[in-house]
Amino acid sequence: MLNETTKEIKDRSALVVNPAKTCQPIGAMYAALGIHKCLPHSHGSQGCCSFHRMHLARHYRDPIAASTSSFTEGACVFGGKSNLKTGLENVFAIYKPDVVAVNTTCLSETIGDDLNDIILSTKIPEGKTVIYANTPSYQGSHVTGFSNMTKAMVTHLVNKNKLIGNGRLAVIPGYVEPSDMAEIKRMFAMMNVPITMFPDTSGVVNSPNTGKYEMYPEGGVTVEELSDLGNCESTIALGSFSSEAAAFELEKIADVEANVLNVPIGIKATDDMMMKVMEITGLEMSKELEFERGQLVDLMTDIHFHYHGKKVAIFGDPDIIIPMTEFVISLGMIPKYILTGTPGNAFEKAIGKILADAGIEDSKFKAGGDLMELHQWMKNDPVDMLIGNTYGKYISRAEDIPLIRLGFPILDRVGHSLFPVVGYKGAMRLIEKISTAFLDKYDRECDDDDFELVM
Amino acid sequence: MKDMNKLVDKILDAYPAKVMKNRKEHIVHKESDEISVINANTRTIPGIITNRGCAYAGCKGVVIGPIIDMVHIVHGPVGCSYYAWGTRRNKGRAKEGSKNFLNYCFTTDMQESDIVFGGDKKLAQAIKEAVETFNPRAISVSATCPVGLIGDDIHMVAKQAEKEYGIPVLAFSCEGYKGVSQSAGHHIANNKLMKDVIGTIDIPEEDKKPFSLNILGEYNIGGDEWEISRVLNKIGYNVLTTMTGNAEYEDIAKAHNADLNLVQCHRSINYIADMIEIKYGMPWMKVNFIGMENMSNTLRNIATYFGDADLISRTEQVIGQEMSEIKDDMAYYKNMCDGKTAMLFVGGSRAHHYQGLLGEIGMDTILAGYEFGHRDDYEGRDVIPYIKLDADTRNIEEITVEKDEKKYRLRIPAERLEELKKVLPLNNYAGLMADMKENSVVIDDLNHYETEAVIKALKPSFFGSGVKDKYMVQKMGIYSKQMHSYDYSGPYAGYKGAVNFARDTAAGIHTPAWSYTIPPWKKEPMLVGKVEGAEEAC
Ligand code: SF4
Ligand code: SF4
Numbered sequence: 001m002l003n004e005t006t007k008e009i010k011d012r013s014a015l016v017v018n019p020a021k022t023c024q025p026i027g028a029m030y031a032a033l034g035i036h037k038c039l040p041h042s043h044g045s046q047g048c049c050s051f052h053r054m055h056l057a058r059h060y061r062d063p064i065a066a067s068t069s070s071f072t073e074g075a076c077v078f079g080g081k082s083n084l085k086t087g088l089e090n091v092f093a094i095y096k097p098d099v100v101a102v103n104t105t106c107l108s109e110t111i112g113d114d115l116n117d118i119i120l121s122t123k124i125p126e127g128k129t130v131i132y133a134n135t136p137s138y139q140g141s142h143v144t145g146f147s148n149m150t151k152a153m154v155t156h157l158v159n160k161n162k163l164i165g166n167g168r169l170a171v172i173p174g175y176v177e178p179s180d181m182a183e184i185k186r187m188f189a190m191m192n193v194p195i196t197m198f199p200d201t202s203g204v205v206n207s208p209n210t211g212k213y214e215m216y217p218e219g220g221v222t223v224e225e226l227s228d229l230g231n232c233e234s235t236i237a238l239g240s241f242s243s244e245a246a247a248f249e250l251e252k253i254a255d256v257e258a259n260v261l262n263v264p265i266g267i268k269a270t271d272d273m274m275m276k277v278m279e280i281t282g283l284e285m286s287k288e289l290e291f292e293r294g295q296l297v298d299l300m301t302d303i304h305f306h307y308h309g310k311k312v313a314i315f316g317d318p319d320i321i322i323p324m325t326e327f328v329i330s331l332g333m334i335p336k337y338i339l340t341g342t343p344g345n346a347f348e349k350a351i352g353k354i355l356a357d358a359g360i361e362d363s364k365f366k367a368g369g370d371l372m373e374l375h376q377w378m379k380n381d382p383v384d385m386l387i388g389n390t391y392g393k394y395i396s397r398a399e400d401i402p403l404i405r406l407g408f409p410i411l412d413r414v415g416h417s418l419f420p421v422v423g424y425k426g427a428m429r430l431i432e433k434i435s436t437a438f439l440d441k442y443d444r445e446c447d448d449d450d451f452e453l454v455m
Numbered sequence: 456m457k458d459m460n461k462l463v464d465k466i467l468d469a470y471p472a473k474v475m476k477n478r479k480e481h482i483v484h485k486e487s488d489e490i491s492v493i494n495a496n497t498r499t500i501p502g503i504i505t506n507r508g509c510a511y512a513g514c515k516g517v518v519i520g521p522i523i524d525m526v527h528i529v530h531g532p533v534g535c536s537y538y539a540w541g542t543r544r545n546k547g548r549a550k551e552g553s554k555n556f557l558n559y560c561f562t563t564d565m566q567e568s569d570i571v572f573g574g575d576k577k578l579a580q581a582i583k584e585a586v587e588t589f590n591p592r593a594i595s596v597s598a599t600c601p602v603g604l605i606g607d608d609i610h611m612v613a614k615q616a617e618k619e620y621g622i623p624v625l626a627f628s629c630e631g632y633k634g635v636s637q638s639a640g641h642h643i644a645n646n647k648l649m650k651d652v653i654g655t656i657d658i659p660e661e662d663k664k665p666f667s668l669n670i671l672g673e674y675n676i677g678g679d680e681w682e683i684s685r686v687l688n689k690i691g692y693n694v695l696t697t698m699t700g701n702a703e704y705e706d707i708a709k710a711h712n713a714d715l716n717l718v719q720c721h722r723s724i725n726y727i728a729d730m731i732e733i734k735y736g737m738p739w740m741k742v743n744f745i746g747m748e749n750m751s752n753t754l755r756n757i758a759t760y761f762g763d764a765d766l767i768s769r770t771e772q773v774i775g776q777e778m779s780e781i782k783d784d785m786a787y788y789k790n791m792c793d794g795k796t797a798m799l800f801v802g803g804s805r806a807h808h809y810q811g812l813l814g815e816i817g818m819d820t821i822l823a824g825y826e827f828g829h830r831d832d833y834e835g836r837d838v839i840p841y842i843k844l845d846a847d848t849r850n851i852e853e854i855t856v857e858k859d860e861k862k863y864r865l866r867i868p869a870e871r872l873e874e875l876k877k878v879l880p881l882n883n884y885a886g887l888m889a890d891m892k893e894n895s896v897v898i899d900d901l902n903h904y905e906t907e908a909v910i911k912a913l914k915p916s917f918f919g920s921g922v923k924d925k926y927m928v929q930k931m932g933i934y935s936k937q938m939h940s941y942d943y944s945g946p947y948a949g950y951k952g953a954v955n956f957a958r959d960t961a962a963g964i965h966t967p968a969w970s971y972t973i974p975p976w977k978k979e980p981m982l983v984g985k986v987e988g989a990e991e992a993c
Pocket of ligand 1: 023024025047048051104105106107137531532533534535536599600601
């Protein structure tokens with residue numbers, strides 16, 4: 001497996017091998033699915049849209065509908081204006097969404113299509129809405145695309161005439177699973193805090209099988225809710241890479257205070273979120289959630305010896321792996337390598353601080369890296385476990401270490417869309433995965449005389 | 456029997472006028488034996504939720520990507536390469552001493568500055584790094600959308616790299632906006648392989664093996680090629696080159712040394728098959744390795760072509776053996792699927808190839824269509840002279856080759872070839888429609904809305920398509936199988952493959968989950984009333 005990856009590391013400045021990120025539009029498409037009755041539309045040639053739908057469908061094992069401007073060579077010469085206009089007219093006539101969320105692609109960006117201008121000159125049916133985000137993939141990553149489309153929801157849909165407070169918090173969950181979004185909503189409900197979550201893909205991309213296909217399932221934040229965001233008391237934005245842009249936009253246009261926190265993965269990040277909620281609302285901690293936290297601590301003390309002291313390599317999206325790094329430290333593990341494909345100094349700063357606070361010195365971390373490099377680090381100084389998305393499976397097999405699947409995309413296992421990794425419950429689930437992976441490996445490989453019943 | 460005409464009208468009715476006019480020409484109701492005209496290989500209307508992909512997907516994704524020992528660099532922003540990484544299931548085992556890059560993903564990950572100032576330099580540097588890090592047998596460079604627009608000269612960069620590093624560097628201008636689907640990319644890939652690879656390594660006469668075959672348009676999805684080759688080898692053939700599943704660069708370079716080209720996926724590779732015949736004198740035969748009868752017929756046809764008595768008798772022997780091994784299993788699965796109906800909407804050949812196999816387990820295909828087929832894939836190659844080329848197709852380079860005086864070799868005497876053409880599918884493909892039953896429907900570039908409508912109206916038991924349709928169809932309570940990835944199973948080709956397919960299909964249709972879609976409280980009338988009233992119900 002990956003036999004051509006050498007231990008010796010040669011500098012590469014132009015060739016990316018086994019990327020740890022993908023392109024903006026897929027993140028934008030995913031975010032757009034978190035609006036109720038929204039059809040994402042990809043402005044470019046149809047291949048991009050096809051790829052994005054395929055990858056989302058593989059990850060969620062659920063239908064992902066999105067339309068495309070279907071550029072041909074002519075559109076490249078004359079611009080994509082008529083393709084988008086025709087496209088939007090057909091979309092409203094045939095698929096009848098309430099909202100169309102247009103994202104650009106490398107092609108339409110390179111051509112320089114002015115979406116605002118095109119959409120303004122298109123006849124949009126009464127009561128329907130079109131929003132858009134610029135998502136050129138030669139900048140940032142899929143996380144940036146998610147962030148851009150989430151921000152676009154605020155820019156295009158928030159009613160700027162602020163009325164009175166609506167008594168709600170705006171919550172931006174970040175580029176996480178629908179199961180995580182549902183869990184965050186549950187936690188706020190336990191706190192008795194009304195929220196508007198956006199985007200909200202729960203119920204949309206993990207929809208039930210009822211024998212009936214709903215092109216627009218029940219889930220998703222509604223346009224009315226989005227338009228009312230300006231009346232929220234405060235915003236909680238989870239994950240600076242995917243959520244802060246929208247939070248700052250909301251602060252800018254409607255003066256709703258932005259609070260940017262980590263995605264609540266692990267005990268510390270979840271505690272931080274709860275503290276912030278209590279601080280903003282003046283409410284007390286929910287009894288049930290405190291009970292769950294106690295269970296988590298109980299688990300951490302009871303089975304720490306399954307994983308304490310183990311070295312781990314973590315890769316994926318910044319907003320997921322920053323709190324995950326913090327979490328494995330709280331489990332007594334050593335995050336030896338932390339790598340994201342998404343560019344950005346903020347990542348290296350955040351990880352640097354977490355490691356320094358924990359007194360961990362000889363770990364390596366990098367933003368804008370690729371999996372070949374991560375693998376080579378591991379070849380030079382091995383670790384016991386790999387945490388990351390499905391693409392880590394090649395390395396995991398090559399180095400014969402367990403892979404804990406976390407983040408986007410997961411193409412070869414199920415569970416991520418149904419069971420959360422956020423909150424205290426999610427932390428327990430992660431511990432179960434980590435512990436089980438180590439013990440399964442031990443049980444499979446140990447000698448008969450070392451094989452034990454109780455562990 | 457459903458009134459298909461009414462159904463078609465109903466589907467079209469929901470469209471805006473212009474869309475209706477366009478889509479009407481892509482739908483044919485087969486009412487008799489006659490083959491009607493269908494429109495295909497034309498632009499998808501903007502806004503339509505199509506299943507189609509782009510030229511890059513057809514070029515790098517389908518044809519070039521499976522070559523095992525090449526570093527396939529995708530020149531463009533990161534996404535295009537990322538999505539084609541490990542998702543197509545083209546398997547490959549490198550030969551002793553060769554390298555295998557199938558699990559790798561290479562991209563120049565173009566950044567904004569590359570778009571503004573040009574990406575040539577970055578590409579040149581990427582090739583250099585690929586050579587230094589991996590030392591591959593050859594390199595491919597595939598351009599994605601923005602590259603053509605900013606005017607990077609990838610061919611120049613490739614040429615210079617070839618000189619500098621002494622290995623082949625093949626550049627493909629397969630930008631996604633070219634043509635109207637993956638099909639343009641197949642053509643672009645075919646051209647380059649023909650121009651620069653095929654014919655470059657000769658096998659000395661003394662090393663040539665008799666009965667040498669190439670399998671064209673076979674990509675070893677789920678191990679199909681291995682299963683096909685197993686049977687061919689057993690009969691006594693030598694499979695020289697497969698294009699391009701499980702192939703190494705040199706295999707392709709040697710392809711012109713074989714005796715016959717077998718064409719499985721007509722759409723993606725027919726250009727090469729034609730050009731090899733013109734240049735090297737090797738005919739091609741349309742084959743179908745899917746299903747028991749198709750497989751047996753194909754084997755018999757190949758044997759007839761060679762006309763060797765031993766070969767012919769071994770063919771019958773092997774067919775007999777293989778069939779006897781699977782017949783009980785096939786009967787078992789047929790029993791489970793008999794009388795059910797199927798729909799097939801796949802790429803450019805499988806929507807045709809699988810109809811026989813489905814028939815063998817008792818299932819009729821009532822609707823079929825291609826994502827990116829041309830009229831000849833539907834109506835047969837006789838229609839080719841009458842196909843009007845539109846601007847999108849004319850933009851794809853059409854290369855012409857000439858007889859290579861040194862390497863041209865008639866495989867069999869010209870008169871015998873002419874005789875054989877009367878009985879064998881030599882240099883010919885009759886298309887999908889000829890095999891479809893009466894009162895079936897053929898839809899080209901079937902889209903999201905049409906899929907929903909035909910499923911609702913005809914309620915088949917099986918919908919064979921891709922991952923973009925699968926889950927929508929299954930939400931409607933109908934089993935949908937991915938026919939590109941086989942739902943991660945396989946092989947499906949050949950005799951043993953037929954059993955795998957039958958087993959998976961029977962399981963998919965009969966898995967107990969379907970019986971739970973409607974909860975019991977929605978199926979049975981609930982007893983209302985209090986406990987005291989219980990006696991009333993007794
Ligand atoms: S062209 Fe750009 S948007 Fe399209 S798949 Fe490639 S990287 Fe993504
Ligand atoms: S079988 Fe279909 S999907 Fe596969 S290469 Fe041929 S046309 Fe393409």
